[in-house]
């Protein structure tokens with residue numbers, strides 16, 4: 001099954017993508033995580049992507065589409081995958097179509113903008129391995145320390161309040177038209193993000209037909 005997770009920054013699509021990934025044993029492909037890794041490693045892609053990411057703007061299509069193409073060509077994607085953060089614009093969705101990638105379902109995690117600002121302020125990311133946490137919804141076992149590698153968990157630069165506003169504006173303008181794009185194909189399912197992550201998870205699993 002090939003799935004797309006759609007949602008505003010901070011709506012919790014990464015968390016839900018991880019849940020589906022575990023439930024269906026298919027990889028979660030997060031372009032945001034891959035780009036952050038490229039930045040940490042100082043690769044050519046990373047160097048090019050950094051300024052746009054820090055500003056809360058979208059990274060250029062040629063970079064993101066290139067990264068995505070390489071990733072889904074890997075062996076573990078044979079039985080399906082979950083795209084988390086891609087496509088983020090209609091041209092990116094068209095690029096997927098052109099690659100011949102068939103999408104089965106698009107799950108939108110909907111959270112109102114007012115809720116997002118508050119949530120994003122609690123997000124943390126491991127500076128070593130990129131694992132993501134939330135001080136309230138998904139805390140690490142020891143505050144400030146990554147469960148997976150022991151690295152330090154920090155606030156992402158693009159999670160600063162003003163940058164979040166810019167990212168939300170980009171989402172509404174550039175990414176949200178994808179809802180109509182996939183609705184027309186009868187593939188869109190909307191999950192309303194709940195106060196408790198477990199409640200959202202239950203709705204997401206139902207939407208993909210697991211429970």
Ligand code: ADP
Pocket residue numbers: 008009010031032033035052053054056057058059060064084085086087088092158167
């Ligand atoms: P969020 O969903 O919380 O905004 P992500 O981790 O998905 O965060 O993405 C972080 C940043 O990475 C984005 O603000 C953007 O700069 C870049 N990025 C990720 N995916 C894409 C994409 N498909 N196209 C362009 N830029 C992207």
Ligand code: ZN
Pocket residue numbers: 126127128129130131146147148149150151
């Ligand atoms: Zn870590």
